Amino acid sequence: MTDLFNKELTDKDRLWNWLKEQEFVKTSSIIAWGVQNYSNRADRNARQLAQEGKLIRLTDEEKAFRFQNCREDVYRVIKKA
Numbered sequence: 001m002t003d004l005f006n007k008e009l010t011d012k013d014r015l016w017n018w019l020k021e022q023e024f025v026k027t028s029s030i031i032a033w034g035v036q037n038y039s040n041r042a043d044r045n046a047r048q049l050a051q052e053g054k055l056i057r058l059t060d061e062e063k064a065f066r067f068q069n070c071r072e073d074v075y076r077v078i079k080k081a
Contacts, residue, residue: 011039016049019077024058027072046075054078 009017018033019025027043034042049055055075058066063074 011037011041012045012048015039015042015045016054019046019049019055020079022077024066024074024076025055026067026070026074030075050075 014037015030015033019030022029025046027046030042030046034040039045046055050057055077058074058076063070067074
């Protein structure tokens, strides 16, 4: 259960903590995480994390290799960041 009054971590920090447990993550999974955690900007936070170098968007070729018919963006999580 999510504590709505726990403001020690921002939504972006909580998203990053969840992402560190993943290797690859699809945009739909990020949005689903946002819905479950009452964050309407999870996708935007993920794009900001990508700008910070914590996530890398897969190329179309690598995405086709790993997820054959995937039409959404897929990110690789850089765990060292």
